[in-house]
Amino acid sequence: MKTKLLWIAAAAALITGCAETRKHAGATAENDANVLTGGPVTGTRIQDLPAPVQVTLQQRMPTAEIAGIDKERENGRTFYKISFIESGRNPVMWFAEDGTVLPDRPSKVMP
Numbered sequence: 001m002k003t004k005l006l007w008i009a010a011a012a013a014l015i016t017g018c019a020e021t022r023k024h025a026g027a028t029a030e031n032d033a034n035v036l037t038g039g040p041v042t043g044t045r046i047q048d049l050p051a052p053v054q055v056t057l058q059q060r061m062p063t064a065e066i067a068g069i070d071k072e073r074e075n076g077r078t079f080y081k082i083s084f085i086e087s088g089r090n091p092v093m094w095f096a097e098d099g100t101v102l103p104d105r106p107s108k109v110m111p
Contacts, residue, residue: 044069044080052099053080060101064090072106079106 046054049069065085072079078097084090094102 044071049080049095050097050099053095053097056095056099056101057082057093061090061093074106077106081105 046057046066046069048071049057061084067083067085067087070081070083072081079102080095080097081092082095083092094105096102096106
């Protein structure tokens with residue numbers, strides 16, 4: 001009987017610990033002001049993006065978890081490549097500084 005109770009208590013502690021881990025990992029906007037819902041806390045961050053890019057990103061992907069933000073320069077223009085945690089559901093997006101969403105990598109769509 002004691003062994004059974006011990007196993008139940010251990011399982012409950014493990015389940016509770018797993019459920020709480022994400023909360024403390026900075027995975028939500030409430031827990032981490034650097035991101036919309038998860039994502040990078042070093043390198044290029046949400047607050048480093050131009051305001052038009054932030055607005056468009058919030059409108060287009062309000063609940064997607066950001067995996068990374070890359071700032072790239074090409075032909076004198078700056079672009080932002082944003083990748084998401086669930087890449088199958090949320091493919092990589094490219095943004096121009098004015099918040100325009102590009103259909104593909106800038107070198108493929110801009111002369």
